[in-house]
Amino acid sequence: MTRVCAPHHDIFTRISFDGHLYGYVRGPSAFSSAKTLQKLKNPPAAPLLCPLRSSAASAPSPMGSSTAGSSLTHLQLRFVCKSSSMVHGHRPGTVSLPPAPCGTRRIFASSAASLPDDDGRKKSMKARALELNRVLDESAYEPSAKDMHSLPKPLSSADYTNLISDGPRLRVAYQGVPGAYSEAAAEKAYPNCEPVPCEQFDTAFESVERWLVDRAVLPIENSLGGSIHRNYDLLLRHNLHIVGEVKLAVRHCLLANHGLKVEDLTRVLSHPQALAQCEHTLTKLGLVRESVDDTAGAAQHVAFHKLKDTGAVASTTAAKIYNLNILAEDIQDDSDNVTRFLMLAREPIIPGTERPFKTSIVFSLEEGPGVLFKALAVFALRQINLTKVSSLLFKCMHVFSTLNDLVYMLVQIESRPLRRRNLRLSDDNNNGTPRFFDYLFYVDFEASMADKNAQNALGHLNEFATFLRVLGSYPVDTSMI
Numbered sequence: 189m190t191r192v193c194a195p196h197h198d199i200f201t202r203i204s205f206d207g208h209l210y211g212y213v214r215g216p217s218a219f220s221s222a223k224t225l226q227k228l229k230n231p232p233a234a235p236l237l238c239p240l241r242s243s244a245a246s247a248p249s250p251m252g253s254s255t256a257g258s259s260l261t262h263l264q265l266r267f268v269c270k271s272s273s274m275v276h277g278h279r280p281g282t283v284s285l286p287p288a289p290c291g292t293r294r295i296f297a298s299s300a301a302s303l304p305d306d307d308g309r310k311k312s313m314k315a316r317a318l319e320l321n322r323v324l325d326e327s328a329y330e331p332s333a334k335d336m337h338s339l340p341k342p343l344s345s346a347d348y349t350n351l352i353s354d355g356p357r358l359r360v361a362y363q364g365v366p367g368a369y370s371e372a373a374a375e376k377a378y379p380n381c382e383p384v385p386c387e388q389f390d391t392a393f394e395s396v397e398r399w400l401v402d403r404a405v406l407p408i409e410n411s412l413g414g415s416i417h418r419n420y421d422l423l424l425r426h427n428l429h430i431v432g433e434v435k436l437a438v439r440h441c442l443l444a445n446h447g448l449k450v451e452d453l454t455r456v457l458s459h460p461q462a463l464a465q466c467e468h469t470l471t472k473l474g475l476v477r478e479s480v481d482d483t484a485g486a487a488q489h490v491a492f493h494k495l496k497d498t499g500a501v502a503s504t505t506a507a508k509i510y511n512l513n514i515l516a517e518d519i520q521d522d523s524d525n526v527t528r529f530l531m532l533a534r535e536p537i538i539p540g541t542e543r544p545f546k547t548s549i550v551f552s553l554e555e556g557p558g559v560l561f562k563a564l565a566v567f568a569l570r571q572i573n574l575t576k577v578s579s580l581l582f583k584c585m586h587v588f589s590t591l592n593d594l595v596y597m598l599v600q601i602e603s604r605p606l607r608r609r610n611l612r613l614s615d616d617n618n619n620g621t622p623r624f625f626d627y628l629f630y631v632d633f634e635a636s637m638a639d640k641n642a643q644n645a646l647g648h649l650n651e652f653a654t655f656l657r658v659l660g661s662y663p664v665d666t667s668m669i
């Protein structure tokens with residue numbers, strides 16, 4: 189893939205309710221970047237590019253009539269693109285990325301053409317990428333297992349300054365350390381990628397936003413332990429788009445240092461979801477459970493401290509990396525233990541109809557009887573399936589009296605009772621404005637935003653929702669079916 193560097197400007201996009209990608213290119217090289225957008229192989233049709241606002245003395249001319257390298261500064265261009273014909277009257281309201289740190293160049297990773305003066309910039313980007321690799325390599329920890337020093341240290345927020353992504357392999361952030369299930373999910377989602385470990389979920393989100401990496405892959409829900417609510421919140425607080433999903437069969441092992449037997453253990457460490465998924469087995473073994481950030485981190489801790497009374501619930505890969513003994517395999521309570529991960533990117537993908545697509549949205553509603561019924565009816569009326577009912581649905585039964593009527597639907601609703609919590613949204617003007625919501629509903633429905641039916645459903649929902657955002661429209665992972 190040829191990359192285009194877009195110096196000192198912001199590119200930001202969002203999927204509109206009518207299935208368009210739209211966004212802005214803002215900054216001194218907006219014209220050359222906008223020209224680049226016009227040349228994209230994907231989307232198949234040239235995007236419409238139009239000047240939105242310019243702080244330059246004269247108004248900018250429409251795209252195509254200006255030359256690359258124009259001396260205009262702070263130009264904002266709005267672009268809208270769709271694989272079929274243009275539809276006017278799309279909803280405004282995109283979200284801008286935070287300004288690049290001074291001197292930082294941003295790479296428009298999904299572009300397929302080059303700017304004329306690309307060479308010099310590529311060199312400097314390469315240097316910065318090497319810089320990132322150096323930080324990752326040099327900050328290796330000192331674990332007990334012999335190969336551990338060669339593992340990359342997870343990114344923390346301290347690694348953000350002036351480091352950017354470059355290189356032939358797609359760099360994919362995940363939360364955890366090498367050997368985590370999220371790393372395996374990243375490799376399944378993007379074969380041949382370079383997985384980049386991150387200390388926290390927030391770090392993974394920010395690493396993508398700051399162009400340190402190209403994508404993030406994060407767990408969102410699993411068949412046993414339920415949803416990972418923190419990541420739902422992060423989806424709202426950040427500007428990333430869901431561009432895919434990947435399902436991973438998760439098989440847990442009980443790991444311990446060599447020479448130990450199960451009877452020697454009194455305690456077990458792991459990610460809370462992993463502990464929940466092995467609840468019965470761990471109870472039977474009488475082990476005290478302790479939560480840590482990720483399963484592989486638990487294995488690393490047990491190995492590093494040469495613990496004699498503590499085991500870890502983690503993968504066979506983690507056992508190999510941290511040189512631990514596998515005391516028991518397949519200890520999850522349910523043999524069909526599947527975790528769903530989301531693939532996140534800075535730009536949305538163009539929704540298609542050539543294969544099954546799913547769309548994820550988040551919305552809030554005014555309180556009142558029947559209001560959730562009305563919201564879900566916009567899909568039911570159009571025969572759009574929502575996916576499976578979450579137990580969290582029942583938390584809001586006192587608010588929505590007609591909810592019982594809806595249980596027949598195949599629904600996945602994640603409701604987040606926020607108790608008028610102050611949620612700092614990355615809003616459409618990128619103000620990070622705090623807004624209050626009593627409940628936020630996360631809904632996945634089985635349709636593409638390119639589908640007129642889905643567009644109508646969301647248009648309808650938008651008439652009475654107090655807030656509505658499309659988090660992404662992406663191909664369904666059918667690999668586990």
Ligand SMILES: O=C(O)C(=O)Cc1ccccc1
Nearest residue numbers: 368369370459461462482483
């Ligand atoms: O901790 C990990 O390894 C993760 O990737 C998170 C997780 C934990 C349990 C099941 C699936 C994913």
